[in-house]
Amino acid sequence: MTTRATSSSAVATELNHRARAEGTARPLAGGVFNALGVVTGALPGGVYTVIGDDMELRCQRAASCLLRPEVGDTVLVCGPDAQRLYLTAVAEQANARESRIDVSGDLTLTSTHGSVAVESETALHLRGKQSLDIGTSELKVDASAADFRVGRLTYQGDEMEATVLNIRVIGRLYEAVMDRLVHLSRTAFRMTEGVDQVRAGRIDYQAEETVRVHAKDTLVTATRLAKVDARQIHMG
Numbered sequence: 001m002t003t004r005a006t007s008s009s010a011v012a013t014e015l016n017h018r019a020r021a022e023g024t025a026r027p028l029a030g031g032v033f034n035a036l037g038v039v040t041g042a043l044p045g046g047v048y049t050v051i052g053d054d055m056e057l058r059c060q061r062a063a064s065c066l067l068r069p070e071v072g073d074t075v076l077v078c079g080p081d082a083q084r085l086y087l088t089a090v091a092e093q094a095n096a097r098e099s100r101i102d103v104s105g106d107l108t109l110t111s112t113h114g115s116v117a118v119e120s121e122t123a124l125h126l127r128g129k130q131s132l133d134i135g136t137s138e139l140k141v142d143a144s145a146a147d148f149r150v151g152r153l154t155y156q157g158d159e160m161e162a163t164v165l166n167i168r169v170i171g172r173l174y175e176a177v178m179d180r181l182v183h184l185s186r187t188a189f190r191m192t193e194g195v196d197q198v199r200a201g202r203i204d205y206q207a208e209e210t211v212r213v214h215a216k217d218t219l220v221t222a223t224r225l226a227k228v229d230a231r232q233i234h235m236g
Helices: 007-022
Strands: 025-027 033-043 047-052 055-061 074-081 084-092
Touching (some): 033 084, 055 074
Parallel strands (some): 055 084
Antiparallel strands (some): 025 033, 033 074, 047 055, 074 084
16 A cells, blocks of 8 residues: 655655754753754744754743744754753744744833834834834924824824925814914815804904905894994995
8 A cells, every 4th residue: 555645744854854964963961952953843832843863852942032933944952951952043044034023921122322223125014903102202203105094083282383285174074172263374265055153252354455245135233233334335
């Protein structure tokens, strides 16, 4: 009866041959274990299986090994004996185009006397499944274009100043509550399809040339006094 080898078996065989050529697993003086092998699998709890010198080793990923090992990577395995082995470093990646640094708990990058820079030739992604907090005394953003999609935005501050060439605001409801509102423009145009109402204690309109009020029906009423003063008054 002939048995056909599966693809996984072929991969394991290939990794085994690579492990033979790349390193050996042997105890050193005092029982210290040192091996260079190829990762064949990842188990729960940060345990990895490594083939080195015809031996399958099970080792715990060391805390100092921040680069996550992947299947096919050549790694260094060390330990006080064969029962207590640690994957201490990734010597060579099978796919150097993709690297991932991960830890099981919180991670903090700190520079005590200098700055920290993160650079990318293509794109830089910051993702937080719960939140993203930025705390600094001064925030600078320089970009040729920006696109924000926010479900709800709340801004609180002492002062805001914006200098732009064009502003376009499109929405369903616009409300502004101010103690004082000042509007300066060369030309102002406003068009309302429905009702335009103004409620104020005093209203003062002044024009240098002409004031025109026109409607199908015009009503001007006053409780105490209605006054029209001009050099000429034309009615009718």
